[in-house]
Amino acid sequence: MTHRLTEANLLEVWEGGLGGTAAARSLLLASLAAPAGEDVADLPLSTLNSLLLELRRGAFGDALPCTTDCPACGDSLDVSVAAAELRPPPGSTEGGVDGLLPVTATLTTGGVTVTFRALTGGDVRAVDPAAPRARRTLLRRCVVDVSPPPADDVPDEILEHVAGRLAELDPGADTVVALTCPQCAHRWEAALDVADQVWAEVCGYAHRLMHEVHSLARAYGWSEADVLAISPQRRQFYLEASAG
Template sequence: MPHRLTEANVLEVWEDGLGSNPAARSLLLASVAAPAGQSVADLPLSAVNSLLLEMRCGAFGDALPCTADCPACGDSLDVTVAVGELRPGEAGGGTGEGGAVPATGTLTAYGMTVTYRALTGRDVRDVDPTAPRARQALLRRCVVDVSPPADDLPDEVLEQVARRLPGLDPGADTVLTLNCPQCGHCWEAALDIADHLWTDVSGYAHRLLHEVHALARAYGWSEADVLSISPTRRHFYLEASTG
């Protein structure tokens, strides 16, 4: 059965994620929603996103409030998106031991036949986005075979691989189509599901820690004492201690 984000583990998840980069944090959050024993690092990005959406829906509800600035007029747009609208129709891979596996494709260019696969969470985590030629390094990780063998691939071939990746794993990127009510401009904006979820987790952890602090100061309880009390009763004690 999938794990869940609960009061019993949210502080641990938040603490573990504090020192992580965004890609590692995404895998940390996905691992909480994954079935016990499943490694999420080698799942295609669409499967990672599905786990993140499942966690978001279960812990914080179906509605994702988003804000974007219109690139044409600069007006700020508030949009609420339902989690169901963001779920990929098909994960980018087959189903093997441990879950979805990255789908593969082939292309022929510059006299070479290149077999490539969908990006995984491990690929994104292990490539420093600030490093020189990070994009090319990420794309090379997708290449699983070149015939005839070649020590290196031209950037033009890697870009052909890049253009085919969205079709290989349609849920890897989450893009919203937005329409500005002020000027009528229509554009596409990327939604970082992991970043959105981390903001929710971080906010919840901070609120929980403030409750622990207030009740520990008021009643001398330990953190474990406070967390063992249901949220409803905790709210009562918080009100009573400040009344």
């Protein structure tokens, strides 16, 4: 890996993601863990998730703390998920950080043969989720070829068949966590948006870091660069000393 998330670049990354869409932030974060020159927008979603998990592991550790509510009894659960549990199986997709585009597949329905590929981060970024028929627009981007060509556009029912095959084409595109409620023993799978999780942690750390910069600048007259040049352990000492 040629890049990683550190205190030295975290504020810049946080500032760069402000005002952007969730999809744009996902690509921004994934690019930090990708080899130099890799266009992460062309990678399938499972590969992006793997990059995000690697970035998160290097910056904040392997365990992801999550909070959710049991859909059966409403009890709140605090769980910790290891990054390894969320990674797709090795070799489950032909895309990846080696620069290959997502593998294609075909299906035949109603006498029509459709060739399609997995969704990429660039696809998600290009489609406004609030736009009319956003789901159709996103699925249409997956279609590589239709034979025989339709008179108009690809019918919705064919696109729904494509949607039903995307999970097997790109395992790991959707990350889920298997949970059991300790109160009522209900079992279910909860979706986890890795990009949102990492971005929330980046925001939290950025805010804490800026508060530290503010406190030490006020106490000692240091610049932001001066504060960030100090290790977290020494910085904590100066924070405690200035508060006392």
